[in-house]
Amino acid sequence: MAKKKVLSGAATDAGLKPEESVRQRVIRDLRQLGWAETRLRWKPEWPVPATPHDLTKRERGQKFEICGSTDLVAFADDSGEWHALQIIFEFKAPNIDAGRSQLVRYLSAEPMAKMGYWTNGSQSLAIYKRHTCEWVFEQGAALPHPSDDLTQPPTTPPTWNTLRIPTEAELTGALKRLVATTVVSDANVNRREEQLRELLHIILTKLESDAISSRSANQDKPVSFRIYGDNLTKVALTAKEIRDQFKAYFDKQRTRIFLPSDRDVILLSSETIFAVVAELAPFRILGDHVDLLAKAFQIFRTQALKSAEGQFLTPLRIVRPAVMAMDITSEDKVIDPACGTGGFIVETLRQVTDREFPSEAEAWNMVKWANDNLYAVDKDDIGIKLTRAIMVAMRDGSTHALLGDAVRVHHWATKYPKLAQELSQPDNTGNDTPDVYEQFTVVITNPPFGENLKVKGADCRASKYTISVAAAMKGPTDYCDLEIGLVYLELAHRLLQLGGRVGIVLPETYFFSFSYRWLPGWLKNRFELRGMINIPMEAFEEFCRAKTNFYIFEKVGHGAEEVCDADNINPIKEA
Template sequence: MAEAIPTKPEETVRQQVIKDLMRLGWKETQLRWRPEWQVPDTPHDLTKRERGQKYAVCGSADLVAFADDSGEWYALQVIFEFKAPDIAHGKSQLMRYLSNEPMAKMGFWTNGSQTLAVYKRHQSEWVFVENAGLPHPTDDLTQPPDVPPTWKTMRQPSEAELSGALKRIVATVVVSDPHVVRREDQLRELLHILLVKLESDAIASRSANRDNPVDFRIYGDALTKVAITASKVRESYKEYFHKQRTRIFNAADREELFLSDDTLFAVAAELSPFRILGDDVDLLAKAFQIFRTSALKSGEGQYLTPLRVVRPAVMAMEITSADKVIDPACGSGAFVVEALRQVASREFPNENEAYHLVKWANDNLYGVDKDDIGVKLTKATMVAMRDGSTHVLLGDAIRTNLWPAKYQKLSQELGAPTEKFGLEQFTVVITNPPFGESLKVKAADCRAAGYTISTYAAMKGPNDHVDLEIGLVYLEQCYRLLGVGGRVGIILPETYFFSYSYRWLPYWLNGRLALRGMLNIPMEAFEEFCRAKTNFYIFEKVGHVETDFDSTAIPKKKTAKRGTAK
């Protein structure tokens, strides 16, 4: 008979802790110990993990507990350690793991007789509690600072920290709210809290005394903090709503927040340590992209443009304060915000030149999107950057025939789409439109809006139209928005320019748009959103084409005759 392998002491402790945690209400699906949780070694490794890449580890935790059943890193709640032989070594190990896991709220060490709980305070301070009991799944593990945070003491989060905080809020906090249960309503409510945080950051960053406590923070003591913090967030939102009602909010929006006090407190606890509106807009744009992704359905063909694509794309367009710029599919505003940032950096770097930047943005920077969340996010970002968001418009940029009846603001701001040569008031159009083979504009809509590109796609005659991929219809709308000599920067699938199915496209481009450059976008750049191979194409508007469409100019696919060699 084989001799039984003795169980290691730490394994006995681990199994006992697992049993005790489940008795306290933790579900088995919230606990992980096999395989052990791999803790990233550096902040760079955190980013690699978020992107699904291989990363270096500094160690493996004996047991971890999650806030939900997802098992995702952003839902990590508690890290447990049992290996260290004494409490001093246990403390050191937990502090290292907690430092490298930004979303973990607590560390817990025990050797079966001694225990130690370790909490992270908001200013990276530590709280140690010896002889602590095991945490319950409903425990509030936040450890707010003893002194209210100021602009100086708040810190700029890493990309991974901010990404984790927002994903955690969307995936584990708001979804369990007992008052707001519809996903769309939850996201709208969460956006409104984010606007309160953004306004608090904006006020604090411009304050003459940056040692004053910021408005968006945790209030009260251990017994009152949930109720008082929630009340303060509600009050701040109401003030912001009335201040920005005409510039940011929609007619259906209200001055109340409908989420529960517990949810409002949890969101405040996650975001209050950080400067979201930092020294530049990179983190803010990243935050809104993460948030916006939660509201998207991939079937809609809407994929956010990662910042690692936005920045070089805008640089390639060489936008200056002499340009008038529009993104007709602005999403959460990444292109227009980056254009503002780059013009500010190159031409108006000093605070005393801010007036010139604001005036340029108010007069010459436009964004359009049919999604109210995207428009609201873009407006909020631009307001925080002090441009006023005057020209961020809600509407369908493609179906211009609907503008007079449904989107009067578009007609007022962009001009009458029935004019001979279209709208023609911009020098730069830069955009990443929705795309996808199944996402098309109906032939009837193309005809009603006067698009010519759908007649070329039909390859029959000047009066024939065909259902056409929306990305290609956006390409013509970009052409119509530009004056001659203006330039288009647009992200489109590579297949449009290399597939035989689109052999008609060069004939439509001829005389209208000339290709001036192309940036290759690796598929990995969009790995968080989609896997389509795309490029950033730069065109110049070289003229107008008024001649009738000639279908005979487009070569027909040759087919072999029967009985003859191919």
């Protein structure tokens, strides 16, 4: 609760209307309490979205309808972003009852705000959000101090049945807030990648708690991921409990999820661990809404990715129809060689389960199919851990989530022996570059792409990528630097059985620009275009503005050996 602080000044400041006079005095007093000017906003006033749909529009940077504007807001950091919104102040209403109604309306519409504060200069009211969606009212409250604890844990331990399903905006906002505001100020861990790794480990602990609590026999029992202790002991007790839970989870999933470099301890400070728990404890992250979890993890992972690396995570609004278009069944063997956070593989498991293994009695069939036939590869360790964790939470498919660089095949034997073991044929010739198994019926992927993101010609030569020779348009021994997305296209060809199909997100320019006039010649006798899904530029607006499509090809052969004749080929026509 807020420390006592009386408003200063006379009833009104000279020359100001009463409402503006109160606002200016509150701002002065907040500064005296230690609030930085960069964390307070009143000009322009903060617009409050009218509906949950408008919250989503705001998150995507689109225009949205508002239900009103607040007199003053305070943020948890200097970003001024909606996910950092901390406190809403109102001074308009003439009496405490009207002030209460207005604050509750605004707090209900702003999922990230923790507290509301109303005053007319003589009366005051603080409203806190309790985790169970109840309101805590404190009349005569003092102004909040920057270091005040605004968490209001429930009076009784939460159960699965009392946890609530968050909106997309709530869960996305919570993850953004934790990444951008909470862990960056941790006293123990300073490097960005380490902060994200430690935050991920707490989230995995939450995921395990949800997985256990969601089982029918446990739904009325207290969940393990929650705030422990009273106001004096809750930080230390909560941190100790979460550290113990993570160690138990680590010991159980050591070989299925974690990497050799991981340890069974959470290094973040007790204060940071408590803040993360307070943010996530009210929600069901797992359950029937795995798409919310995947969305949140994508946003979380994006904070650590550099857009210059071309690693744009695939939005769920693209993943779902793309997987549907591939018509994947339990007879397919599927791989995503650039899986990111596993969106395509997770959605494949969900769709096949819904169609073919819907009943609990068939769950063992689903698990066996997933563990035998779903593969995912990425060179990013956080992405692979997220993929494995989601698959385990969905009752598996994590067996073949592999860490490594799928494109640079010549490094498999020395740097990524697991890839060599799983994806290449045995080689007794002493060749450093293994032959890739043609074992899959489906490759589905959104590879990194970008004009400046290329595989070096030397790497293409070492891994024997003929598409690099075709792009050079010189001779059979000339390899050129080539965009990595196109190299993934040939990797998909190597992985597929004859008659198999690849669904791949690629920039439209590859198929219509004169610069890529050689590509149809390389595709001839290798792939036939079977379909294309137009992806509007807005679909990737959170990550990039490239115009892309989802192309579906069937593997029809192994291609011609001769170099493509760049003067006698035509671009692919739009399907």
